[in-house]
Every structure is written in structure tokens, then in C-alpha cells.
Amino acid sequence: MEILELNNISKSFGAIKALDNVTLSLRSGEVLGLMGDNGAGKSTLIKIIAGNFKQSSGTINFEKQKVEFSKPMEARDKGIEVVYQDLALCDNLTAASNIFLTREIKRNFGLIKIINFSEMFKRAKNIFKDLKSETLPDEEVKMMSGGQRQAVAIGRTKLSKAKVVLLDEPTAAISVRQVAEVLELIKQLKNQGIAVVIISHRMPDVFAVSDRIAVLRRGQLVANKLAKESSPEEVTALITGAIEKA
Amino acid sequence: MTEQTLEKNKKKIKISNLHEIGLLIALILVLLLFSFTTENFFTQRNFTSILRSASYVGLIAFPMTFVLITREIDISVGPSVAWSGLFFVILIKWYDFSYFSSAAIVILWGILLGYFIGIARTKLFIPTFITTLALWSALRGYSLFVTEGRPIAISNKDFRYLFGGDILGLPTVTWIMLGAFLVFWFASKYTVTGTNFYAVGGNPKAARNIGINVDRVKILALVGTSLFSAIVGILFVARVSSGNANLADGMEFDVIAAVVVGGTALGGAVGTMTGTLLGCVFIAMISNGLIHWGIDPDLNKVVKGIIIFLAVVINSNVTFKSNSGGPKED
DSSP states (O other): OEEEEEEEEEEEETTEEEEEEEEEEEETTOEEEEEEOTTSSHHHHHHHHTTSSOOSEEEEEETTEEEOOSSHHHHHHHTEEEEOTTTTOOTTSBHHHHHHTTSOOEEEETTEEEEOHHHHHHHHHHHHHHTTOOOOTTSBGGGOOHHHHHHHHHHHHHHTTOSEEEEESTTTTSOHHHHHHHHHHHHHHHHTTOEEEEEOSOHHHHHHHOSEEEEEETTEEEEEEEGGGOOHHHHHHHHHTSSOOO | OOHHHHHHHHHHSOHHHHHHHHHHHHHHHHHHHHHHHOSSSSSHHHHHHHHHHHHHHHHHHHHHHHHHHTTOOOOOHHHHHHHHHHHHHHHHHTTOOOHHHHHHHHHHHHHHHHHHHHHHHHTSOOOHHHHHHHHHHHHHHHHHHHHTTOOEEOOOHHHHHHHHSEETTEEHHHHHHHHHHHHHHHHHHHSHHHHHHHHHHHOHHHHHHHTOOHHHHHHHHHHHHHHHHHHHHHHHHHHHSEEOTTTTTTHHHHHHHHHHHTTOOTTSSOOOHHHHHHHHHHHHHHHHHHHHTTOOHHHHHHHHHHHHHHHHHHHHHHHHHTTOOOOOOO
């Protein structure tokens, strides 16, 4: 099922056209690799989907319904979550506290509300189990590896029962072993029927997990094809402009 | 025990616990040192006196812990205590307010002052150091101007006995401080508000993105120190039966020293209420012991300066080694 459809999306910042008539759709359980050079419009597109920006023209359908997000909270409520490159984690808190931040499970004693840590640890443990990650819920994030940190950030999206997860450079600046861990996390999301968009400069990572590849160049969509019908060489050529369109 | 559980237990001893244990040991060593080298240190009377001064500092140090955790600072607390006490006495003596309504007005003043510091920080982007430095000067100056430097005495035995005396062998202010400790300790560990202080200090940008109202959290922390400065001002009046513009001289230093010695990082994110409590007792015990040694009060300040410096050195080494000091705010 098509969960997210972008129809003729354009976005201008003054005289600069960041996105030009982009039409793209996403199915549940599908991983889309979104590629392009710096300034090609990847981030702008993600921010429009996530409700940070409003498109200048074009429409977005989510689960076949037309949607308009004026702030990120509205996109999140629908089930669209973004995991940003900096992961937005608080290093001084535990993995569980990070996952549940602003959504803490509480016990009520009259007017006093107490955080129910044991329940949060239990649920966080299950989330990590679902993601097949060895992250400990009661460990502080500052002690964690890049892969585990990514698991915490992705764990947050599991809590909200996200249907679409947008990952911004999830494998940048982490070690090879941890890259494998993060790619495994993405596969787990896919297996659970979640649609994933991954933005990355690392060609091998994108090809390792993506079902489909979309390439943006100067705000235009120049390719949107199955990963197995493309190759890193072709995508590189599309990004640089050596091949006009595929 | 399997290797895995061993590993887990090892991790349970956190940096903060290490600091508290270390401080507790230091506290016992200092206690032994003064007990064996002076005659009158190890007496109930003297311990009561140490507890009393630790309690006044503690009442402000607990909210100050939250302020530092959220990466802010409030250096206006000393003059704020002096002015609050004076304001309380002025309302009673010059304007014939009752004790109760005077206290209510002074407490309201404390809340509004903290709110002002918070608004200046979050809406006008003035660093709290600057705002509270300005207040530090202004509040002390105004207090001196209004009273021409002379104390204003009040006489009310009931008020004095109730808030300035002892209950069950301990100073009343110590009971109040212990109550406040429990509330702050509980809030810091088990409530969303407490977690939010740590989250804002750990990564303000992330906290904001996730949906925490960072401005409100910071304002709340700053209202805490001002509110408790007002309360301590009133309690000081109960103790000395007068309002005095020179009261609580250098108290901001004792409060911040206690919090930092207790393991709270000046850069935010790290700190515990238990550490702060130990820090208050530690600072009070040192000040008291040095007097027993017959060291000049002015030199006492030098020693305190050295202690706060050493505490920060130890503190920052521990935190750097644990790879803390989270991301900078945008």
C-alpha cells in the first residue's frame, strides 16, 4: 500500500528553487534510499515531509488522505518520525529515559506523579529486543557506541508507533562494525512494515538496505528506480550529472 | 554470579556515586582532623552550630543545583537573602503588616524576582551571570541605602522561638532544610520536572526538538533560587531578630561552593541532591573548624577559595574521563 505520496512538490526560498516538481511515493515496509549532492534538495524534501517547511506548491497524501503539516508535532502525530543526524539524545540520561522523554510512564499517587522506571525499562528492553539491539535500557547514553545511540534514537520512533521513519545520515561518523548494526536496525523496521527513507552519502550502505533509489539533482528528481535495477556507478553518474536521467 | 551480572553491577556504581562516596570519606577525615586537634569541636553544641549554618546554605543550594544542572547560575542569592529579610522587617515595622502577610509578600517577591531573571535569560537572551551580577550589586546597594547601613530590630518571641530556635534538639531551620532536601531529592529522581532539568542541561537543542519547553524549565529553576533566598531571608530574621543590609555577606559563594563540592558540574547536566547536601555540611564544617583552629576569618575565605578550586579540578577530571560535557546549545 502507498503510505506516502508526494505530488508535484516544489519549494522556493526567494529566487532559489530548492525543489522543482518532485513526485515520489513510498510503500509500507519499503526502504527508499534518497541520494544527491549537497544542496540537491534532500534535506528540504525531508523537512517538508516532517512538517518543518511548507511546500510552495504540490500536495502530500498520507494513507490516501491529503495532509498539510504546519509543524513537526502534527506530522509526528500522524506517524511520521525523523531521526536527525545529531540524534537529539541527552547523554546524561539513560537509554530508557531518552526514549520516553516527554512521554514518561507515570504512576499517580493523588496529585503526585511518579515516573515508573521499572515499566519504562521493561518496555525499552522490548523495543531493543524487537530491533535486535544489545542496548541496555538503564545505561547512560554517554557510555554507548554510535550504533547503540542510533538504536536509542530509532527506539524513540518505535514508541510512537511510527509508520514512516526518515533517517538523516544514520551511518555517518560511526565505525564499520556499528554500520552493520545500524543497517540491521533499518532492516528490522522494514520487517515490521514501517516505511523508511534513508538519506546517506555512503553508497554501499544505501545499496545494502534500500529497495528503491531516488536521486535528486538541483531540486529535480532525476531517478526513481528499484535498487536491483541500478548500480552505485549509475547513481554516482546521476548525482554528478554525467547521466541526465534514469 | 555470571560474568554478565558482574559486568552489570560494575556499571551500577556511577560517577555520581563515586563522587558522593569520596566526599563522605573526605567529610569523615575532616571531622576526625578537627576533633583531634581542637578541644571544643566535637561537642553537641558545636555540631548544632555546624548544622544550623549548613541548613541556611542548603535551603538555597538545593534549587541552585537545578540551576547549575540547566547550565545557568544565580550569584544574587546573598544580597537577595539580605534584602528579603529587610523587606520582611520593613513591612512589619514601617507599614504595620502582620508577620504572615509580610512573609507572603516577601515570598511572592522571591518568585517574581526569579521569574524576572528567567525571562531576561530566555526572552531577552541575557546570560544569568550578568542579570544576577547586576542584582547582586543592586539589591545590596538598595538595602544599604534604605537602612543607611543600620539594622532594623523586631521583637517577637513566638516568631523567634518558632523559626529561629530548636525543635527536638535540632535547629528549626535544619528540620525545614531536611524537608526541602527530601522534596528536591525526590523531584530530581522520580518526577518529570526533575528529569527535564537534566535533559535541558544534557542537550538543550535536543530537549527543545523533542518538545520540552526549555524556557519554562529554566525559568522554574531560577524561580527556585530566588524563592528560597526569600525564605532564608525570613528565617535569618527569625534567628537574629532584625533585618540587616549586611546579612548573608558572601553567601552566594558558600552556596555555589557547596553545590560544586557536591559534584554538580558548572557546565550543567551532572549533579545530585545528596552530593549537594554533603557539600553543604562539608563547607560548614570546614568554616567552623578553621574558627576553632583560631584562623583569621579573612583567611578562612582563602581556604574556602582553595577548596572550591580543588573541587572543580576533581569534578571536571571525573566528568571529562567519563566523556561528558554534552553538545553545545545552538
